[in-house]
Amino acid sequence: MTSREQILQQVRSALRRSEGQTPPEPPPVRLHVPEMTLESRIASMTTRLEALAGVVHRVKSPQAAGAWIAETLAGRRAIASNAAFLRDCGITQIPGVRSGITDREELRQLCATADVGISSADYALADTGTLVLLSSLEARMISLLPPIHFAILPATRLLTGLDELFTLVPNPSQLTRSVVLITGPSRTADIEQILVRGVHGPGLLTAVLVG
Amino acid sequence: MTPVFRRIWASGWRLGADAMNRRVSLFVTCIVDQLFPQIGMAMARVLAGLGFEVEFNEAQTCCGQPAFNTGYRAEACRVARYFLDVFENAEAIVVPSGSCTAMITHHFAELFHDDAAARQRVERLSHRIWEFSTFLTDVAGVEDVGARLETVATFHDGCHALRELGIQSAPRRLLSRVRGLELREMQPAAECCGFGGTFSVKFAELSGAMARAKLDAIKQSGADTVISLDPSCLLQIQGAASRRGVRLRTMHLAEVLASR
């Protein structure tokens, strides 16, 4: 008998279940999506993320986003993902910003030496100040290796919270192999409970909301 | 029986009680009987002062908690059965201890898991048994018993009373009406004094360390007196204070309420 068979058999006999026996439906999860205007969602997102030493910046249009990023980058080396929205904002045109990379090794090299990583985000969650990177087009390393991370997304993608996310996307793994929820800059308090930012992930995080 | 339901039940009892003899039976607990008899007398005085006819059934012994806590269920079961017999006919039982009350209302049923008849008796019993402060506020419906005690005091919440019986505001409401008494809260609040019955014997050093942490919290509060509704907590705190040479008065809630 394989270990798999052994373990499953032990589980079944302990639970007095037979093979293939279908369980009843799991208890329902009550997802609550509150009514919140865009403005109040933006306000909440800002409060939450700023409390974690993140930054929220709002711009009127994709062009304005591109201009603001260009100004903020001030010539630093950046790596941008291949998200369509970043192209719309003109990010990929900014001097010093590399994008369009599809090779894993090349991407890793660039991320390891870049000062800034620029990504989009599929959603944001207002009640916790969270960015949700769901799309398979968001290379993982971009929001991970460089010490600074900018995420640019349409303001309409700002949801009220986790409940709304799971209402819209009940099974995210059907869409992508990696979903990451980012709530603030990387941190630790492992040494004497003293807060230190930028341990392995970026120490500086800015969410740019467009529209 | 949920706390809310018990309160509703209590109101009903109270209404009915006016029409009949207001008789209460004391279950003083073995610690009070042997080491702190004045607590039992104080409780009796307070109840009598409120117009209750107070009885004491001499056949009572113990709730069985020491055996139950140490894992001796069969022995605890024997003691529980005896308790059921002794208090079979008591209309209302009042107990000056959160831990003993919780033993009866929350754990007796477990002991009789294979005896449905006994469980029914436990169920009936748990409708008739009250921790002292809850009896005063929920059944007698009083908060002011005319007590007077000049002191700066802090109240120690016994763990069983707090977490198993949900008792927190009743003793504080009663204490707020004691003339001359200034009540301060401890920080941290609601931490175990370290008694834990068998624990204090098997892990004496650790229990002592927890008692000292409790003494520190009491000292921080600036209180001269610590009040509890659990004699076992008082034993622990008093014992640690005395050993450490700390001047601290420990009083049971009943003693405070009996003060004039």
Add this chain to the structure above:
Amino acid sequence: MSREFQQHIHDALADSRLQNAVYTATGRLKDARLAVVSDNVLSDYQELRTQANALKRHAIDHLDYYLEQFQRNVETHGGHVVFCQDATEVSDFVLSLAKERGARLIVKSKSMTTEEIDLNERLEHHGLESVETDLGEYLLQLAHERPYHIVAPALHKTRYDVADILTKRLNVPRETVPEKQTALARSVLREKFLAADIGISGANFLVADSGAVVLVENEGNARLTTTAPKIHIAIAGIEKVIPRAQDLAVFLKLLARSATGQLLSVYTSVLSGPRRSGEIDGPDEFYVVLLDNGRTRLLPNAERRQSLYCIRCGACLNACPVYRKIGGHSFPWVYSGPIGAILTPQFMGIAREPELPFASSLCGACAEVCPVKIDIPKLLLDLRSEAHSQRSGFEKLTFRVFAWLACHHRLFALAARIAARLRFKVGPIGAWLSQRDLPPPPSHRFRQLWRQR
């Protein structure tokens, strides 16, 4: 009581610096939790706990079904599931895979399950380098120590301890500033991440309907561990499985709040397989190791089964007045605190440390904070009855006599009167008296006073 256990507790109590460190750190975590679960901040906290308990109960009660569903979904996405009964099977699997792929360097993110099976020791014994990447775990690995706390492994270390560790093991100039110590570890570990052949993680949750592994962290090391190397192996106990992705809406809200007082941890990753075509980075191979290691032994008893609901938040440790005094290293196994006190006897047998279930005053603070509502005090009491077989003949006799006396009130009163006057400094009374005074016996007992009134 076992000498070793007694000695550890004594040593912990005698070390006032340690006492202070543990008490303060757990106090902060305890307060942080309270700030984010109170009524005005999270009005449905109690309801969430009830939901979480119900979801875990359902998952565990039908565990075989969800394990099979999980496996099917992992495999649909191109991953592999390996069932392992014990530590040896896990290390055999990792070693053979490493050998096949010519792998030498492994990076690891924090996993209590891998501590449980001493994975690093086994891998290192066979010539692999396995590096812990969570800062606290990395420091402890350098110091050859076990984690002190489920969530804050290096709770007991000061910056000076850390400076000693780094200087000694990395041969660097002495550095006592935590920010600089962190930066140093970061640069060392970054090289490891980028060079590693295999990344090993644990899993906070296994999602059956998604074939996904959920990793919750603050540093980013779990993300790097599972993104940089070409192979990702997630090792998790079979009890980690939950039915649906949407259940995370309940569990994620509870986990970070209960553990550290954060609304959500910095990074929550939901990983469901090797990278798809079109995905630029991520591992090429994805394995989930499902570990038994005794968990199936906890299943038959419907009450004890709830021990498996644990989501490893550490809230019970922070609330426990005993843990806060004696710390994690006083406990005999990797799991410490209240959850450790119920898991250890069930996994290892009560004989491993018969006194462990008694090392509690049953105050109930743990049950009050447990996000999945495990009734820890009830299980401790249950385990104490089981420990019955380990008790001394003298103790058994004492309680039998006690029970008999308690049914004969005159004799009980007599015996109690005698006992109240005993002040011998031996045995249990001696133990009591070592710490505190007994009040002087009153001149009259209550019964007498009552008769006289």
